[in-house]
Amino acid sequence: MPLRPPLILLLFLLFSACTTVRETPPDASLRNTRWVLRTLAATPINTLESSQEIYLQLNATTNQLDGYAGCNRYFGRFEQPTATTLRLLNIGSTRMFCEARQQLETNYLKALQDASRFEIQGNTLRLYAEKSDEPLAVFEAVYLK
Structure with missing residues (x-):
């Protein structure tokens, strides 16, 4: 029995819709990601070509943090008491x-x-102070190749 044109059109649209659906990429992980500073207190951060980017990394295994602050390297530890709280x-x-x-x-x-x-x-x-709606700092995940 041959397929009727409306049924063929319906099947075509169904398969086309399935192939063009794009999923939203998952959120980057807080831990084991290199977070590069983009904004500090609502001021964009411009990295000069001759200088290293300011960044933060949180090690999932050791709960240690480290990074570069613009002139010096820094280090410390962190706690994550809840899914949205963070103490450095x-x-x-x-x-x-x-x-x-x-x-x-x-x-x-x-x-x-x-x-x-x-x-x-x-x-x-985005990092926030306890009772603020404005971020203290905004970072972008940068994945090393």
Whole structure:
């Protein structure tokens, strides 16, 4: 029995719809992701070609954190008491002086210490102070090749 044209059209549309459906990519993982700073206190961060990006990494195995703050490397530990809360603790750093980026680094490390909760949407991490709706810092997940 031959298929009637409306049935063929219906089958074509059904299969076409199945092949063009795109899933939303999952949110990046808080842990074991290199989070590169994009905004600090609503100010965009521009990385000069000659300097390294400011970043944060949280190690899932050891609960240690480390990163680069613009002039110095930093380190510490973290706790995640609930699914949306985060405490960055005992943050220390090396002690090099970089006049051009010293204030940025000071503000960045203070934002990390003040952070108490976070939100991840796709490849974007936002850190917030306890009772604030404005993010202290905004990061982008960068995956190393």
